[in-house]
Amino acid sequence: MANVTVIGAQWGDEGKGKIVDWLASRADAVVRFQGGHNAGHTLVVGDVTYKLSLLPSGIVTGTLSIIGNGVVLDPWALKAEVEKLTAQGVTINPENFAIADNCPLILPLHRDLDGLREAAAGAGKIGTTGRGIGPAYEDKVGRRAIRVCDLAHLDSLDPQIDRLCAHHNALRAGFGEDPVNREQLLADLREIAPYVLQFAQPVWKRLKKVRKAGAKILFEGAQGVLLDVDHGTYPFVTSSNTVSGTAASGSGLGPSSTGFVLGIVKAYTTRVGSGPFPTELNDETGQKLGERGHEFGTVTGRKRRCGWFDAVLVRQSCAISGVTGIALTKLDVLDGFETVKICTGYRLDGKIMDYFPSHAQEQARVEPIYEEMEGWRETTAGARSWADLPAQAIKYIQRVQELIETPVALVSTSPEREDTILVRDPFMD
Ligand code: IMP
Numbered sequence: 001m002a003n004v005t006v007i008g009a010q011w012g013d014e015g016k017g018k019i020v021d022w023l024a025s026r027a028d029a030v031v032r033f034q035g036g037h038n039a040g041h042t043l044v045v046g047d048v049t050y051k052l053s054l055l056p057s058g059i060v061t062g063t064l065s066i067i068g069n070g071v072v073l074d075p076w077a078l079k080a081e082v083e084k085l086t087a088q089g090v091t092i093n094p095e096n097f098a099i100a101d102n103c104p105l106i107l108p109l110h111r112d113l114d115g116l117r118e119a120a121a122g123a124g125k126i127g128t129t130g131r132g133i134g135p136a137y138e139d140k141v142g143r144r145a146i147r148v149c150d151l152a153h154l155d156s157l158d159p160q161i162d163r164l165c166a167h168h169n170a171l172r173a174g175f176g177e178d179p180v181n182r183e184q185l186l187a188d189l190r191e192i193a194p195y196v197l198q199f200a201q202p203v204w205k206r207l208k209k210v211r212k213a214g215a216k217i218l219f220e221g222a223q224g225v226l227l228d229v230d231h232g233t234y235p236f237v238t239s240s241n242t243v244s245g246t247a248a249s250g251s252g253l254g255p256s257s258t259g260f261v262l263g264i265v266k267a268y269t270t271r272v273g274s275g276p277f278p279t280e281l282n283d284e285t286g287q288k289l290g291e292r293g294h295e296f297g298t299v300t301g302r303k304r305r306c307g308w309f310d311a312v313l314v315r316q317s318c319a320i321s322g323v324t325g326i327a328l329t330k331l332d333v334l335d336g337f338e339t340v341k342i343c344t345g346y347r348l349d350g351k352i353m354d355y356f357p358s359h360a361q362e363q364a365r366v367e368p369i370y371e372e373m374e375g376w377r378e379t380t381a382g383a384r385s386w387a388d389l390p391a392q393a394i395k396y397i398q399r400v401q402e403l404i405e406t407p408v409a410l411v412s413t414s415p416e417r418e419d420t421i422l423v424r425d426p427f428m429d
Pocket of ligand 1: 011012013036039040126128129130131132133134172222223227236238239245272274342
């Protein structure tokens with residue numbers, strides 16, 4: 001198992017950035033396989049903080065970084081992120097960075113539609129990141145997307161642009177919006193094309209070569225399993241499959257390549273955007289978790305909703321995604337609580353449930369059943385071995401592990417790369 005696939009096992013924001021960065025320093029290639037620039041991965045290396053939305057985290061360590069076909073790519077966001085990182089001293093060139101040439105593009109018309117829909121939905125809005133992710137994936141499966149490889153053939157793009165504009169103009173008219181400025185769109189694509197094309201290639205081929213050479217590949221998931229378009233809290237989800245299996249289809253490597261599946265799990269629960277959240281705390285405790293955990297979205301700056309750890313949800317995510325082991329993050333946020341609670345089941349219409357139902361209304365109505373544990377007074381921040389942890393914190397970790405039926409592989413105790421307790425090395429498994 002030379003490869004590792006990292007996925008979020010909750011609603012995203014589990015602290016994947018740090019873990020991916022830590023693993024990336026030991027990988028030979030890092031691949032993003034779904035999502036787009038809706039992700040927010042924060043990496044802290046020494047005194048420098050890097051905030052990535054689209055680029056694979058390996059880019060910071062100079063590791064070969066690849067954007068797979070499963071991603072939706074906003075070319076202008078790409079350029080801005082590359083420029084921002086370059087200004088921070090990161091080297092990005094066609095040697096260490098590649099984009100799948102069959103990757104669909106996010107265009108300004110997708111962002112427009114995302115915004116129009118959310119504004120029209122009122123209280124029923126999804127709370128998207130407003131980046132055009134959903135509309136871009138719709139055009140992909142609707143078979144009218146403009147893809148990276150099309151940028152090399154702009155002179156023959158007219159029929160595709162016409163089809164795309166016809167679709168979007170009908171939708172825009174429904175919102176009372178002006179039609180797409182077709183000429184402006186083509187001019188913008190013409191201008192950005194050479195920039196994107198310098199990185200474009202059939203990445204499946206490059207990855208095949210990398211794999212044949214015995215290199216270690218790290219697949220970097222974005223968002224979390226509970227935002228998966230099939231398995232998440234539908235319709236309050238993102239528009240891609242965030243589960244581990246997507247690493248194969250979203251990169252052009254087969255299912256046998258995904259290796260050790262590392263599920264990133266926060267020691268409590270957070271969510272941004274709308275949708276069900278059984279253990280949400282709209283009280284002082286929730287406020288305290290948010291403040292101590294600095295729970296504000298990396299991409300949108302929105303305040304995250306906070307609640308106790310939900311073992312039912314994480315057990316389900318681990319099963320659905322075939323998680324081999326978890327990385328438990330932000331344990332220190334629970335330091336100093338007199339007692340801590342874990343959700344071990346739900347009550348719905350008088351019945352006890354050991355899983356999260358599929359129906360949105362049932363998801364919204366389940367009541368958490370809690371188990372309460374004694375907390376710990378000492379700090380866990382910066383711990384690098386079990387011996388550095390208070391006994392109660394170890395008990396909490398053990399109970400989590402038991403309830404989610406998945407072993408702990410890593411415990412992360414601060415945003416710093418080295419503040420990690422390694423139980424089981426995913427690359428050596
Ligand atoms: P979209 O991905 O922008 O369409 O947003 C759909 C839902 O996914 C919203 O609830 C967003 O807040 C959520 N979401 C998207 N990306 C992330 C992420 O990286 N972390 C956490 N939530 C996300």
